Amino acid sequence: MIHADQMSASQIRELIRKQEITGPTAGMANGFAQANLVVLKKDCAFDFLLFCQRNPKPCPLLDVTDPGCFHPKKIAEKADIRKDLPKYRIYKEGIFTEETTDITEYWENDMVAFLLGCSFTFETALLANGLPVRHIEEHKNVPMYKTNVSCEKAGIFDGPMVVSMRPMLPKEAIRATQITTRFPAVHGAPIQIGEPGQIGITDLSEPDFGEAVTIREGEVPVFWACGVTPQAVALQSKPPLMITHAPGHMFISDIRDEDLSVL
Known part of the structure; x- marks a missing residue:
């Protein structure tokens, strides 16, 4: 039996990468911060960065990758965001087209990933x-x-x-x-x-x-x-391509919960 609440973030990500965990991540890897994911092509990335800056309540930024880099170096350097979330959603021109457990085939060398704080x-x-x-x-x-x-x-x-x-x-x-x-x-x-x-x-x-x-x-x-806000925004704003986590299926980082506490 998998006691996911007692595992480390890296252990959970390994099971996710093997697709042994494909469901929601609430309660997993207690003590490790979880994150929402948004992936955009570089042409749209600045607009979204500004959107996060202007809307820090639903979109608090934890990390932003360099274009083409799929390692979130600030919060989980050895992770691969193409494979380390249980489920992803693909939006094309504002239309939700697919749910998948791996986005490697969609990844391009001009993509930027945003990791947003999760409740x-x-x-x-x-x-x-x-x-x-x-x-x-x-x-x-x-x-x-x-x-x-x-x-x-x-x-x-x-x-x-x-x-x-x-x-x-x-x-x-x-x-x-x-x-x-x-x-x-x-x-x-x-x-x-x-x-x-x-x-x-x-x-x-x-x-x-x-x-x-x-x-x-x-x-x-x-x-x-909630960090699902970008998905509602995608439906209205219709970027050519946006990849997100499936709601509730988060990225589990290597940073500790208490590291995000201000008191």
Whole structure:
């Protein structure tokens, strides 16, 4: 039996590369920071870099590769981002065309990879403080929703913010806010608590990405900005080619969670 929560990042990546792990990575390699992935051709890369700079809440940058380089040298020097994520998505002209476990055949020598902070990183701290992380409890992919919150436009990139949701009791939501505020590099504090309608979400049972989870009596939905935002932006902005992680199927880096804490 694979005890993925107790493994190192490099051990998990090896299993992913062998395609022995192909599912969501929440709860894996506890203590190691996880990251969202966006790959673009160099012609679009500056616009996206500017988009991340202008929208640090949903798109906090952890690493950017040199054109053609598939090793994220800052956060996992020996990793290969073409093979070390469980699942990828291919978008062409804003259309989601394919999901795959290896993007080697798509890789070109003018491609730039962006690694963005992921909220799975702060879940270790939430669990350590006795707070619920429902999608881990229920062995599901975290529920994610498009919102009516517009990102700040940069070049060709424009679109709505996506959020992830974790249900909690109100007192737990307060503690979760205190904890995640310490992690601005992985989305930081929630953007909304308890009022999904205020950010344009009408039905929590129908997430745009991931899977719905149980919301128990007395609990409120807590929403964090999400690194799936670039995928919603791709659908609206229509770059010629964008490669991303499949929602919930993250890159696991060699940097530690606590290295991203500001306090």
